[in-house]
Amino acid sequence: MSSKYLDLLAEKYDSEEKVATEIINLEAILNLPKGTEHFVSDLHGEYQAFQHVLRNGSGNVKVKIRDLFNNEMGEEELNEFATLVYYPEEKLSLIKSHFSSKKELKDWYIETIERLLKLVSYASSKYTRSKLRKALPKQFVYIIEELLYKTDEFTNKKDYYAKMLEQIISLGQVDKLIVGLAYTMQRLTVDHLHVVGDIYDRGPDPHKIMDTLIDYHSVDIQWGNHDVLWIGAYSGSKVCLANIIRICARYNNLDIIEDVYGINLRPLLNLAEKYYEDNPAFHPKRISDEQLTEQEQLQITKIHQAISIIQFKLESPIIKRRSCFAMEDRLLLEKVDYDKNEATIHGKTYPLENTCFATIDPKHPDRLLDEEQQVIDKLLFSIQHSEKLSRHMNFLMKKGKLYLQYNGNLLIHGCIPLEENGDMKQMKIEGESYAGRELLDVFEEYTRYAFAHPEETDDFATDMVWYQWTGENSSLFGKREMTTFERYFIKDKETHKERKNPYYHLREDEDMCRKMLAEFDLNPDYGRIINGHTPVKERDGEDPIKANGKMIVIDGGFSKAYQSTTGIAGYTLLYNSYGMQLVAHQRFNSKEEVLQNGTDVLSIKRLVDEELERKKVRETNIGEELLQEIANLNSLRKHRYMN
Ligand SMILES: O=P(O)(O)OC[C@H]1O[C@](O)(COP(=O)(O)O)[C@@H](O)[C@@H]1O
Numbered sequence: 112m113s114s115k116y117l118d119l120l121a122e123k124y125d126s127e128e129k130v131a132t133e134i135i136n137l138e139a140i141l142n143l144p145k146g147t148e149h150f151v152s153d154l155h156g157e158y159q160a161f162q163h164v165l166r167n168g169s170g171n172v173k174v175k176i177r178d179l180f181n182n183e184m185g186e187e188e189l190n191e192f193a194t195l196v197y198y199p200e201e202k203l204s205l206i207k208s209h210f211s212s213k214k215e216l217k218d219w220y221i222e223t224i225e226r227l228l229k230l231v232s233y234a235s236s237k238y239t240r241s242k243l244r245k246a247l248p249k250q251f252v253y254i255i256e257e258l259l260y261k262t263d264e265f266t267n268k269k270d271y272y273a274k275m276l277e278q279i280i281s282l283g284q285v286d287k288l289i290v291g292l293a294y295t296m297q298r299l300t301v302d303h304l305h306v307v308g309d310i311y312d313r314g315p316d317p318h319k320i321m322d323t324l325i326d327y328h329s330v331d332i333q334w335g336n337h338d339v340l341w342i343g344a345y346s347g348s349k350v351c352l353a354n355i356i357r358i359c360a361r362y363n364n365l366d367i368i369e370d371v372y373g374i375n376l377r378p379l380l381n382l383a384e385k386y387y388e389d390n391p392a393f394h395p396k397r398i399s400d401e402q403l404t405e406q407e408q409l410q411i412t413k414i415h416q417a418i419s420i421i422q423f424k425l426e427s428p429i430i431k432r433r434s435c436f437a438m439e440d441r442l443l444l445e446k447v448d449y450d451k452n453e454a455t456i457h458g459k460t461y462p463l464e465n466t467c468f469a470t471i472d473p474k475h476p477d478r479l480l481d482e483e484q485q486v487i488d489k490l491l492f493s494i495q496h497s498e499k500l501s502r503h504m505n506f507l508m509k510k511g512k513l514y515l516q517y518n519g520n521l522l523i524h525g526c527i528p529l530e531e532n533g534d535m536k537q538m539k540i541e542g543e544s545y546a547g548r549e550l551l552d553v554f555e556e557y558t559r560y561a562f563a564h565p566e567e568t569d570d571f572a573t574d575m576v577w578y579q580w581t582g583e584n585s586s587l588f589g590k591r592e593m594t595t596f597e598r599y600f601i602k603d604k605e606t607h608k609e610r611k612n613p614y615y616h617l618r619e620d621e622d623m624c625r626k627m628l629a630e631f632d633l634n635p636d637y638g639r640i641i642n643g644h645t646p647v648k649e650r651d652g653e654d655p656i657k658a659n660g661k662m663i664v665i666d667g668g669f670s671k672a673y674q675s676t677t678g679i680a681g682y683t684l685l686y687n688s689y690g691m692q693l694v695a696h697q698r699f700n701s702k703e704e705v706l707q708n709g710t711d712v713l714s715i716k717r718l719v720d721e722e723l724e725r726k727k728v729r730e731t732n733i734g735e736e737l738l739q740e741i742a743n744l745n746s747l748r749k750h751r752y753m754n
């Protein structure tokens with residue numbers, strides 16, 4: 112270790128006692144049970160459902176409440192108390208409105224605070240006091256610590272505590288204290304959150320999810336294809352930008368673009384009004400009960416067509432200038448016979464329906480009209496200057512990666528592109544061939560380059576971000592081709608199929624999963640692959656735990672649009688010191704329903720495995736870092752204090 116580094120360390124630990132204290136402290140932490148990891152994926156803008164899962168720790172909060180209070184509370188009271196922990200502000204005002212006398216309310220306050228303190232103390236038992244302190248509401252740290260660490264033997268302090276509680280109530284601080292304790296409980300239930308991709312698209316509130324994640328105490332993100340699409344748009348890819356607006360139009364979410372991120376859609380609307388009519392293929396999907404007026408629906412339908420055609424036109428020059436993408440099959444505008452209104456795809460000719468080609472010049476089908484060019488240029492300018500989007504995208508870059516090795520597991524949204532024979536699929540990029548982990552690393556490098564150079568809009572790196580959205584070798588897409596054009600304009604459903612990469616059947620095989628874990632330098636005996644991206648069709652009997660437990664797929668479909676295919680409302684995964692549990696969630700209707708009825712969303716837990724011995728911090732990623740710190744401190748001790 113360099114003496115410069117030792118100097119720095121010596122500044123912080125300027126006596127032998129300080130070094131020794133820190134070593135003792137770190138050693139003690141290494142022997143604590145490992146913190147609970149919580150895995151979620153494919154949130155797709157479903158903020159409310161995500162909040163619920165976050166607040167109840169995938170059912171973990173309820174488990175702890177049951178452990179403690181099963182004997183003293185009935186089912187209804189348990190539920191009510193749990194709801195108070197999940198949604199303290201709202202539940203408090205509901206409960207308070209039921210009391211008729213001050214005395215009753217006061218008794219309830221005292222009992223509730225005692226219960227919350229018990230719960231917090233129980234949930235924090237595997238953490239250090241310093242960690243608990245960080246989780247406490249700042250303004251009440253002193254009071255809560257006093258209350259938490261009271262020991263009943265000291266009966267002479269009883270008055271002291273009773274007085275303290277009374278004061279808290281009479282000074283009007285009790286609601287805040289309850290709210291603070293509830294959030295402390297939520298925070299203690301989960302030590303670290305992994306979001307295995309797809310925060311954006313389809314649902315109405317991805318921005319709220321982003322804000323929640325930004326405030327969350329400990330989180331990492333594995334990018335999904337939809338997240339990378341947004342990163343691409345912000346990084347200067349016009350075709351990615353056209354895609355995000357198209358998807359927002361398709362799901363009736365244009366207010367995310369307009370109101371949330373402050374992008375003016377007026378120029379696009381003017382263009383849409385000029386060239387497009389009603390068209391059933393472009394009606395927005397109806398997922399919520401919200402009724403659109405005819406006028407609103409018509410407007411969205413027109414915008415949807417205008418931006419889709421811009422998207423198709425923008426794809427063409429990229430495909431032509433990037434032969435290594437091997438996407439010539441996707442030059443669809445050139446495969447259309449505009450007189451006969453049919454298209455020839457993979458050698459077969461299909462009639463087209465619901466076409467909207469008013470801005471297309473059959474001789475130069477990919478040429479943008481000046482108006483279209485101006486629209487997309489203006490949109491790009493606004494999107495790159497949206498302060499809020501900048502905050503969200505910077506966070507995605509800072510906390511996000513394409514894949515992550517964490518505590519022995521591999522977390523990845525889509526896939527590792529494979530050949531049918533199980534080899535890692537090769538892709539030639541700028542003269543070099545890459546496969547497996549190397550290929551993913553190259554994808555990530557280009558993404559970071561594109562993000563760092565938003566002014567470069569047609570360079571290779573920016574095109575590569577789009578490739579990850581839709582290219583055959585993308586680890587995020589994982590399919591042969593994206594059939595957006597066919598789904599809008601061709602009736603024959605055969606053309607809509609998107610063939611999946613062999614990964615998606617090979618991942619059922621244990622040896623294959625072992626091979627992939629090894630590719631990422633993980634121990635195949637202990638590691639698992641945690642995957643999102645493809646909805647698990649539980650309804651049809653599909654098992655999310657595959658390859659003898661080496662592969663776990665947790666996309667159960669938070670996305671309302673996909674719940675009819677999956678039959679449930681999402682999987683999440685918990686990994687605590689005892690092992691891993693998969694949780695299947697039933698459909699989440701609304702927070703209001705939970706508050707009113709106290710009914711939790713039914714979550715079914717399944718043990719993935721049980722650790723033979725309780726896992727300790729020593730065996731985790733963080734443990735590795737602590738061991739390194741201890742080594743440094745020992746070195747400091749030896750070289751500076753022992754001679
Ligand atoms: O259901 P929609 O909105 O038409 O989207 C379908 C498209 O979404 C994709 O499934 C990608 O999104 P996911 O990552 O959520 O699967 C594409 O393969 C497909 O073309």
Ligand SMILES: [Mn+2]
Binds near residue numbers: 309337587643645
């Ligand atoms: Mn996905």
